[in-house]
Amino acid sequence: MRQIIIIGSGPAGYTAAIYAARANLKPLLIASSVEAGGELMNTTEVENFPGFPEAVMGPDLMFKMQAQAEKFGTEIVLDDVVSVDLTGEVKKVTLGSGAVHEALAVIFATGSAYRKLGLADEERLSGHGVSWCATCDGFFFRQRTIAVVGGGDSAMEEATFLTRFADKVYIIHRRDSLRASKIMQERAFANEKIEFIWNSEVIGIGGDEQVQDVKLRNLVTGEESELHLQGLFIAIGNDPRVHLVHGQLDLTPEGTIAVDGRSSKTNLPGVFAAGDVIDPTYRQAVTAAASGTVAALDAEHYLTTLPQNLLDSAADGASGDLELTTTA
Numbered sequence: 089m090r091q092i093i094i095i096g097s098g099p100a101g102y103t104a105a106i107y108a109a110r111a112n113l114k115p116l117l118i119a120s121s122v123e124a125g126g127e128l129m130n131t132t133e134v135e136n137f138p139g140f141p142e143a144v145m146g147p148d149l150m151f152k153m154q155a156q157a158e159k160f161g162t163e164i165v166l167d168d169v170v171s172v173d174l175t176g177e178v179k180k181v182t183l184g185s186g187a188v189h190e191a192l193a194v195i196f197a198t199g200s201a202y203r204k205l206g207l208a209d210e211e212r213l214s215g216h217g218v219s220w221c222a223t224c225d226g227f228f229f230r231q232r233t234i235a236v237v238g239g240g241d242s243a244m245e246e247a248t249f250l251t252r253f254a255d256k257v258y259i260i261h262r263r264d265s266l267r268a269s270k271i272m273q274e275r276a277f278a279n280e281k282i283e284f285i286w287n288s289e290v291i292g293i294g295g296d297e298q299v300q301d302v303k304l305r306n307l308v309t310g311e312e313s314e315l316h317l318q319g320l321f322i323a324i325g326n327d328p329r330v331h332l333v334h335g336q337l338d339l340t341p342e343g344t345i346a347v348d349g350r351s352s353k354t355n356l357p358g359v360f361a362a363g364d365v366i367d368p369t370y371r372q373a374v375t376a377a378a379s380g381t382v383a384a385l386d387a388e389h390y391l392t393t394l395p396q397n398l399l400d401s402a403a404d405g406a407s408g409d410l411e412l413t414t415t416a
């Protein structure tokens with residue numbers, strides 16, 4: 089049995105691991121089989137993570153975090169958690185391989201997935217003009233022409249924010265009215281740099297190295313057109329990765345895991361959550377990392393409240409792990 093298992097390998101998971109490992113808790117971190125490193129693996133330059141005045145490539149930053157977590161004794165498994173049993177004092181975490189790991193504390197740091205348009209070139213041009221985060225990437229679009237896709241509050245907020253940098257910001261929306269709150273709409277309508285393209289969807293993104301244009305279809309007339317631009321911001325929502333905890337952990341109305349105040353404590357003792365999976369608002373690498381710190385410290389404190397015999401059985405780390413494989 090383990091003292092701590094951390095699920096997720098983004099900034100929240102790795103930071104929780106660094107703290108837990110330095111507290112000698114020998115954490116096991118389940119990193120995912122195909123997406124280890126989290127969202128920043130999908131981007132190029134990160135200019136707003138403190139400590140890197142020359143910027144750092146997203147994957148480089150994540151490899152450094154991984155190395156730092158391993159340096160202090162974190163064990164990392166490249167697999168997916170497929171189910172969890174969080175109810176008892178001893179938590180059970182089952183992996184895709186069939187292995188079952190037990191722990192006294194579990195930290196969920198599974199992040200949140202931005203909704204995609206589902207277009208062929210969207211992934212390829214991610215970090216090369218296609219973005220899901222105005223706060224992260226707006227600075228790269230000074231004096232450029234860009235478009236924001238979406239009609240909700242976050243699309244209006246991103247578009248308005250982006251007018252600080254861009255010369256022109258189109259908002260492309262599928263309908264002829266917005267879902268956004270009145271105040272956000274008014275702010276966008278009043279902004280001279282913003283122009284709305286109504287009843288339209290993006291059906292293609294063009295460009296070899298960088299985004300050069302998007303293809304649009306008018307959903308009323310069926311007419312297709314091309315719009316030349318250098319950036320496309322997709323603001324059509326995001327989905328916290330909470331499918332593992334449905335029915336076990338309380339969720340917020342926004343779909344994130346509910347935690348107690350500024351802590352990482354969920355509704356179940358010994359279960360903590362950190363990063364974008366608890367954050368409907370900020371969703372930044374540095375806020376996720378800070379949240380990972382909180383979760384590790386909360387978990388560390390929780391472990392001190394457990395009976396000594398339980399702690400003794402977890403103190404030697406991996407030796408108690410059950411290597412069960414599923415039978416066909």
Ligand SMILES: Cc1cc2nc3c(=O)[nH]c(=O)nc-3n(C[C@H](O)[C@H](O)[C@H](O)COP(=O)(O)OP(=O)(O)OC[C@H]3O[C@@H](n4cnc5c(N)ncnc54)[C@H](O)[C@@H]3O)c2cc1C
Nearest residue numbers: 096098099100123126127169199224363364371372373376
């Ligand atoms: C394209 C892009 C560019 C960005 N640029 C910036 C930027 O410049 N600056 C900035 O501050 N922020 C940026 N962000 C936001 C930032 O990436 C996120 O806020 C941050 O990564 C959140 O960290 P996290 O640890 O909570 O989750 P994530 O980074 O999403 O990591 C979660 C991890 O958990 C894993 N996981 C999920 N479910 C399971 C499971 N069942 N089993 C095992 N593993 C699982 C996932 O595979 C993933 O590896 C960007 C985001 C995107 C998409």
